[in-house]
Amino acid sequence: MSTHYLCPAADITVGNHRVFRIGRHSFGVFKVEGSYYALRNYCPHQGGPLCEDAGVFDRIDAEVADNHKVREFISVEKNLIACPWHGIEFDVRTGECLVRSDWKVKTYKVQPDSENNLQIELPD
Numbered sequence: 001m002s003t004h005y006l007c008p009a010a011d012i013t014v015g016n017h018r019v020f021r022i023g024r025h026s027f028g029v030f031k032v033e034g035s036y037y038a039l040r041n042y043c044p045h046q047g048g049p050l051c052e053d054a055g056v057f058d059r060i061d062a063e064v065a066d067n068h069k070v071r072e073f074i075s076v077e078k079n080l081i082a083c084p085w086h087g088i089e090f091d092v093r094t095g096e097c098l099v100r101s102d103w104k105v106k107t108y109k110v111q112p113d114s115e116n117n118l119q120i121e122l123p124d
């Protein structure tokens with residue numbers, strides 16, 4: 001593992017991610033609820049550039065109330081992206097696919113250092 005500087009943490013805001021390339025690694029960096037997440041830029045469906053031109057969006061959740069009515073509401077977490085090739089959705093915090101539990105995208109540890117610059121740990 002080796003640690004790499006990315007950018008000032010202020011450059012990554014909620015809903016506005018960036019894609020980085022370091023050596024053989026390509027990944028998107030996202031901010032969700034005050035924390036930073038890095039997701040491999042490779043879709044397990046057909047190898048699309050998962051984090052390129054991908055919109056980060058709110059999740060629409062639903063719950064069934066006691067009276068059997070369905071209530072939908074919008075999450076404000078902005079933790080999902082949709083692959084630009086076929087639209088399959090992934091959680092940027094975990095790499096989990098919303099429609100296929102056997103598809104998971106690699107995630108990397110990313111966090112701000114003492115000077116509030118983002119650092120990422122990548123395999124050598």
Ligand code: FES
Pocket residue numbers: 043044045046047048083084085086087088
């Ligand atoms: S390649 Fe990503 S959804 Fe198909």
